[in-house]
Amino acid sequence: MRYKELGIMGFVICIVVMMVIPLPPGLLDFLLIANVSLSLTILLVSMNTKEALQFSIFPTLLLVTTLFRLALNVSTTRNILSHAEGGKVIETFGSFVVGGNQVVGFVVFLILVIIQFIVITKGSERVAEVAARFTLDAMPGKQMSIDADLNAGMINEMEARSRRQKIEREADFYGAMDGATKFVKGDAIAGIIIFVVNIIGGLIIGVVIHDMGIAESASRYTQLSIGDALVSQIPALLISTATGIIVTRASSEGGLGQDISDQVFNYPRLLYIVAIVITLLGLFSPIGPLPVLPIALLLAYAGYRMDLKQKNKQEQTAIQEEEQQIEEVRSPESVVSLLTVDQIEFEFGYGLIPLADAKQGGDLLDRVIMIRRQCALELGIVVPVIRIRDNIQLRPNEYVIKIKGNQVAKGEILLDHYMAMSPGFEDDSVVGIATTEPAFGLPALWVTEENKELAELSGYTVVDPPSVVATHLTEIIKRHAHELLGRQETRALIDNIRETTPVLVDELIPGLLSVGDVQKVLQKLLKEKISIRNLTVILEALADHAMYTKDPDLLTEYVRQALSRQITLQFSEPGQPLRVITTGPGLEKVISDRVEQTEQGSYLALDPETSQQIYQNMTEQINKMVNAGQQPIILSSPAIRMYLRQFMERTMPDIPVISYSELEPHVEVQSIGMVNI
Incomplete structure (x- = not known):
């Protein structure tokens, strides 16, 4: 690393020296070719990075390459104006590349400058500016998301620290890119000025100092100036393109080539359509079939190959999944996965599948989310993930609710009916199928859509089947909330309180009580449907009385007295x-x-x-x-x-x-x- 750092420092010093000391044409040729090679390398690297942070040195590298290119411009300008020569590379670009026609060379140079300055550089500058602003604005939200994942136990402290560092690096990178794009813009302007200086200065020097005629001087210095401008602007264009690729690059699993192949050419049927359109364009226009048929055939063949490749890939994926399932069944570890018991399970017969299928209008999954939010607000606990699955062993319209693998409740609903609960008196005009409301055991009727309005007018409380299921599930969770609160869940609640009141938690745990002792008190409160959301007051009460007794029953009584206002309300x-x-x-x-x-x-x-x-x-x-x-x-x-x-x-x-x-x-x-x- 020491030699690399010394080499970079020596390179930067040589750039500064190039601006002062004249260089021989042979060395200039070598440096000009090195400049083109370096620019092409940077472009290819930017195309193959999966995310911008993999090329985080790019803003600094952009400044160094711009300085190197300007130093070369100074050296070549000195040689052109002093000796009317710029080396083989410049002469080659001035004669061979533009065909010896100065007007053509001048036009090509202007086109390159326009492309770089107006199209690529301006667009890259704007994208970098917006990306920097959006990245900085999104930092607080990303930090809060990381803290939430850490508190929920989804990530550990090391991974959280790594994510925070990545966010900070992203902000630093896009902020640096916002400033670095100004170098590219300034380099384009400097190229135009140097080109004009070379032509005007060369014309004057050729006539006054070297005794050339005006035509000879104009021809000689214009050719050298165009060659110098082209050999400078081509690397500048490559660097500008690399800048645009970096600032517009989104995170992906592969390089630019793989992304284009996977995303742009991932629709073979569209290629067939394009091939047909191109063929029709050639047949029914003066273009003729000869120029368009090769392209149309190529597109059709590419679509056929991609279609065939996708089918083979799907077949291989299906075979691999089947083999993996067979292997999992045969492996001894597969038995271990069967030992896992879900905290809450909701199983239903095949007739109730529309409840959970969003494509059929089912909103059970959304209701489950609301149930978890409701329990968090009313009871102060985080309800575990509710496992929802169909069970062919149940009757079509039957469902069961399990807590830790054991059935605690069941019910039966009719999806094409509404449940009408009696207001306390029976109305013979309301006809339906007699049933019992599963959550509270109230007598009810299943009425059809036609009798729904009549039941409502008669004073019945009419509820749709998804609401019946959601209410039943909510009441079961509340009734068994104390069983869902284990030591791990208690630790999560305590860690959440630790962020705001660390002194209280450190005093109580583990000095006075263990996590298990706190868990027993919270379970007793939940068993009597007392919310533990105000956990700070609960822990304060435990800290006040735990030094006198460790009996969970007595501690629960003290906590209930501390929650007198809540219990009263x-x-x-x-x-x-x-x-x-x-x-x-x-x-x-x-x-x-x-x-x-x-x-x-x-x-x-x-x-x-x-x-x-x-x-x-x-x-x-x-x-x-x-x-x-x-x-x-x-x-x-x-x-x-x-x-x-x-x-x-x-x-x-x-x-x-x-x-x-x-x-x-x-x-x-x-x-x-x-x-x-």
Whole structure:
């Protein structure tokens, strides 16, 4: 690397020296050929890069080659004006390339300058400017995307750092290209000025100093000036083209040639159409068939070859996929993949395929996305990916919902009907197929499209089949949310909080509690449908009380008290009294006396007779509230709340049990009934 760096520094110094020290014609010939070779090399490299950052040195290289080309212009101008010669390369371009006609050479030079200056250079400059601005504007969004992938666990810290560095390099590259394109523009202007100086200066010097006639001097210096201009502008044109390719190059899997072959010539039928159009053009126009038929035949043959190649490729791909499937079945590792159990699965019969098929108007996948968003807002958890698949073992209109591989719910819907749920009274005019609403177990009817409007006018709640499925799936997820929250998911939630409150997390974990301890508390909250979205308050409460106890039941009670405002808003309506069923002193004393303390924690030990009596009294009070159209809520003292909940969750898990300390002081409580013993 040291010798390479010394060589580059020596090359730059030689460029500066070339502007001052005269060079012999032989050395100039060598350098001019080297300039053409270097420009052609840069062009080919730019065509074969897969993305712009693979040629990140290009802006600096553009400056060096421009300086080198200008230094050559200075040296050749010195030789042309001083000795009326520029070497074999310049003379060759001035005579052989333009056929010895100075007018033709002048026109060719002007065309090259116009192409470079107006077409390529101006376009490259504009593209580089826009790319630089868009890249800088997109940086914050890309950074946020990387942070989101990192927080979600999709990438690790090393990959995130690599992506950030790539974004920064892209911004630096396109910013440098925006300035580097100005070199190309200035080089084109300098070429025109040098050409004019050579002609005018040469004419004067030839007549005054070298005693040439005006015609001889004009012929000699014009030929040398055109040769010098052409040998300079051709490399400049190559570099300008390379600049345009670099700034317009998008990321791809191959070079420019492969991309053109894969994208432009990937439609053989279009080549057939072009061949037919070209043939008709030759037959029905003065052009004649002779010039167009070879091209038409070539296009038709190319289309045939590509069509044949695509068919062979498809057949080979199908064979490879089949062989790969067979190999996977035979390989011993294929058994391991069968051990993976999806967190949530939704399976349906073949008759419900239109639900998930977007081509048939199904929007189940979109509804699943909304369900995950809804659960995140209401419960504060990230629902795992819901695996949706068809199952031919099910009845055509049947579906099942599985949690961790076990079926927890099922239902049956009719796609060409609507579910009409009764308003509390039956209307004989509404005819349908009797059924049960799967999410809440309400009686309902499947009505046809013709009876839909009648059912709505009769007070029925009419829902389309996709909404029935989405509601059922949402309720199942909420009911089993505590099962979906594992240690890995808990760690992800904690890491998300760590970004905003690192001191809180570092104090709590792992000094006071482990991730598993926090998981148990969050699961208990979710089991009672208490949202854990306000995780900061939950962790604050755990940090305050974890130094006194590690019992998850007691920690959960402390957390519930810290979430009193949230619990109050969840079960009460603003401006309305909270109607509850209270626990009598006799019941509270019985529960307090029957609590057993063990090393694993405390539990409620009731004899069967007492349990049956409490259950009957509780059921009686709950039925009164349900018949009155009210949500049953049990209100007890903080000392027995968790034990009463343990007793009720076996038979009445959906009845909320809250304590006085979980309610805000301003809430008006109205007792509808009392459970006593």
